[in-house]
Amino acid sequence: MAKKPRIAIIGAGIAGIYAARTLYQNGFDNVIIFEASDRIGGRIWSMKHGDDWIELGAQWIHGQEENILYEYACSRGLIANPKHDYGVEGNGHLCNENGEAIECPLAKKLINYLDETKNRMNDAIENDQNVFDYFVYQFNQFVQSLTDIIDITTLKILKNTFRWFIIYEVIDNSCENLQTLSALSYTEWEDCSGETDLIHFQKNYSTIFDEFEKDFPLNDCLLLETEVKKIELIHNNSDIQVKLHIFRDEIEDEEMLFDHIIITSSIGFLKENLKNDFFSFDFPEEKRQIIQAIGFGTINKVFLEFDIPFWNDQVKGFQIVWTNVRDEHSFPDINFACGTENFPEWVYCIQGFDLVRHQPKMLMAWIGSYGAKQMEKYSDQEIGQILTKVLRQIVPKQCLKKSIDYPTNIFCSRWYSNPFFRGSYSNRTTVYQKINNDDDHDGYNIDILVKPIYANDEHKKPLILFAGEATDPKHYSTTHGAMKSGEREAFRLICFHQKR
Known part of the structure; x- marks a missing residue:
C-alpha cells in the first residue's frame, strides 16, 4: 500500500463509527466521519433522566447467537443478565376506550395464533399476498377452527383485537401499513437465536460508543454539526476522487477531496435526497429504484x-x-366510523402504554403508521394533555390506585421531522418484492444497493460504498445489522488496498 487512502464516512451512527474503528485497527487512519447533528449515535439515542436513562431510539439488542453487537457488548461487560432482565413487548391489560378490560380468552388466543403464523409467511409469497391480506386469511382460519359457534359480540371483540395486532406489526416493521408490506420482511429477516430475544444494556444503549472510543481515537476523526450537502466525482489525471461539499461553522460550501466515501445515512435520508443534487453525478438508475x-x-x-x-x-x-x-388497519368488514370526535387521528395508531425499565413513575406509548408523523406536529405539552385524556378513558378502574393527573415530564421522539433520518428503520415492501422477482435482477435486491460505485479503471476502485441497517440482507432494521454493515464496507476497502 503506497500511501494511505483518504476515506470519508457520512454518519456517526453505529455503522459509521464501527466502520471507522475497523479501518483504524487495520492501519487506515486517514479517516473523517461527518455527522450533521450535534451528537453521535444516529438512531441510538440514550437520554439521561434522573438517576437513570430512557431510550428515545433503539430499545434492545435482538438475539444472541451470531450477533456482532451482542458479542462485542458482552465481551465488554455491558449486557444486563438476560435470564432476569429482558425486554417484553405488548405486555399488560388489553383494554378499550370505555375503560373495560378485555377478558375474552379468545382474544389472547387469537393474538398468539396470528403471531405463530408469522413462521409460515412463505405461504403469502407463494400466494402473492401482502402481509395484511395474509393475516386476514389467518384470522378467518382461526375463527373457522373454533369448535363452538361464537356470538356477534365475541366476533366484534376478535376483529377489534385483530386491529391491535396489526398496529403491533406495523410498529414492529416500521411501516405505514401492512397492505404495502411484503412477506419478505419476515422470510428474509433472520433471528439471532439464544435464550432471550430482547436484551437490555446494563446502563444504556449508548455505552457501546464509550467502548468504541477506547478502541480508537474517535474524537480525532469526528466532525460534528458538519453536513454533507453534495457529492461529486472528480477526474484527476488517471485517478477519480470524490469531492464532498460540506456546511459547517457557517461556511456554506467547503470542499474536501477523498479517495473513498462510505455512506451510512438512513434510507429515509437517501430517498429525500434523490430529489435534489445531493448525488451530483449520474447516479445509477438501478440503485435509485431500490432506494x-x-x-x-x-x-x-x-x-x-x-x-x-x-x-x-x-x-x-x-x-x-x-x-x-x-x-386501513381495521378488519375489512368493520363498519365503525373513525373515532376522531374524541381524539386526533394519530392517537388511534398507539399500540399501548408500557412500563419503562428503571423509571418506576413512567409509561411509554408506542406509536406508528400515519399517527407517528401526525404526532410530530404537536408540542410536548399538547401530546401530554391528549394522552392524559386517553389514559383516563382507557385504564380499567381495578388498575388504579389514584386519579390520573397530568404528567410532570413528557419526552417525545420525532424521527420523521429530523431531516437527517426521515423515519426510523427499513422494511421490505411489495414493490421491493416485485423487483426481486424480476428476471432482470440476479440475487437479492439489496445487493444492488450494497454494490459500490466504482471508478472506471483497471483497478476497479470502489469510490462510493453503502452501509447502514437497510443494507444488511438478513438483519436489516437492527443495530447489529447496521454494525455488521459498517464492518463489511470497511473490509471491502481494506481488501482492495491489500490486493493492489
Missing part, C-alpha cells in the same frame, strides 16, 4: 412521567383495543 422501493416508516415513543404512579403494582402495561375505529 425508492425499500420501505422506511416512522415509529415514535412518548414517555410520560408522573409525580406518583396512578397504576397499581400488578399492572404490566395497557394495550388499547379500540372499538370505534375504521381505518
Whole structure:
C-alpha cells in the first residue's frame, strides 16, 4: 500500500463509527466521519433522566447467537443478565376506550395464533399476498377452527383485537401499513437465536460508543454539526476522487477531496435526497429504484412521567383495543366510523402504554403508521394533555390506585421531522418484492444497493460504498445489522488496498 487512502464516512451512527474503528485497527487512519447533528449515535439515542436513562431510539439488542453487537457488548461487560432482565413487548391489560378490560380468552388466543403464523409467511409469497391480506386469511382460519359457534359480540371483540395486532406489526416493521408490506420482511429477516430475544444494556444503549472510543481515537476523526450537502466525482489525471461539499461553522460550501466515501445515512435520508443534487453525478438508475422501493416508516415513543404512579403494582402495561375505529388497519368488514370526535387521528395508531425499565413513575406509548408523523406536529405539552385524556378513558378502574393527573415530564421522539433520518428503520415492501422477482435482477435486491460505485479503471476502485441497517440482507432494521454493515464496507476497502 503506497500511501494511505483518504476515506470519508457520512454518519456517526453505529455503522459509521464501527466502520471507522475497523479501518483504524487495520492501519487506515486517514479517516473523517461527518455527522450533521450535534451528537453521535444516529438512531441510538440514550437520554439521561434522573438517576437513570430512557431510550428515545433503539430499545434492545435482538438475539444472541451470531450477533456482532451482542458479542462485542458482552465481551465488554455491558449486557444486563438476560435470564432476569429482558425486554417484553405488548405486555399488560388489553383494554378499550370505555375503560373495560378485555377478558375474552379468545382474544389472547387469537393474538398468539396470528403471531405463530408469522413462521409460515412463505405461504403469502407463494400466494402473492401482502402481509395484511395474509393475516386476514389467518384470522378467518382461526375463527373457522373454533369448535363452538361464537356470538356477534365475541366476533366484534376478535376483529377489534385483530386491529391491535396489526398496529403491533406495523410498529414492529416500521411501516405505514401492512397492505404495502411484503412477506419478505419476515422470510428474509433472520433471528439471532439464544435464550432471550430482547436484551437490555446494563446502563444504556449508548455505552457501546464509550467502548468504541477506547478502541480508537474517535474524537480525532469526528466532525460534528458538519453536513454533507453534495457529492461529486472528480477526474484527476488517471485517478477519480470524490469531492464532498460540506456546511459547517457557517461556511456554506467547503470542499474536501477523498479517495473513498462510505455512506451510512438512513434510507429515509437517501430517498429525500434523490430529489435534489445531493448525488451530483449520474447516479445509477438501478440503485435509485431500490432506494425508492425499500420501505422506511416512522415509529415514535412518548414517555410520560408522573409525580406518583396512578397504576397499581400488578399492572404490566395497557394495550388499547379500540372499538370505534375504521381505518386501513381495521378488519375489512368493520363498519365503525373513525373515532376522531374524541381524539386526533394519530392517537388511534398507539399500540399501548408500557412500563419503562428503571423509571418506576413512567409509561411509554408506542406509536406508528400515519399517527407517528401526525404526532410530530404537536408540542410536548399538547401530546401530554391528549394522552392524559386517553389514559383516563382507557385504564380499567381495578388498575388504579389514584386519579390520573397530568404528567410532570413528557419526552417525545420525532424521527420523521429530523431531516437527517426521515423515519426510523427499513422494511421490505411489495414493490421491493416485485423487483426481486424480476428476471432482470440476479440475487437479492439489496445487493444492488450494497454494490459500490466504482471508478472506471483497471483497478476497479470502489469510490462510493453503502452501509447502514437497510443494507444488511438478513438483519436489516437492527443495530447489529447496521454494525455488521459498517464492518463489511470497511473490509471491502481494506481488501482492495491489500490486493493492489
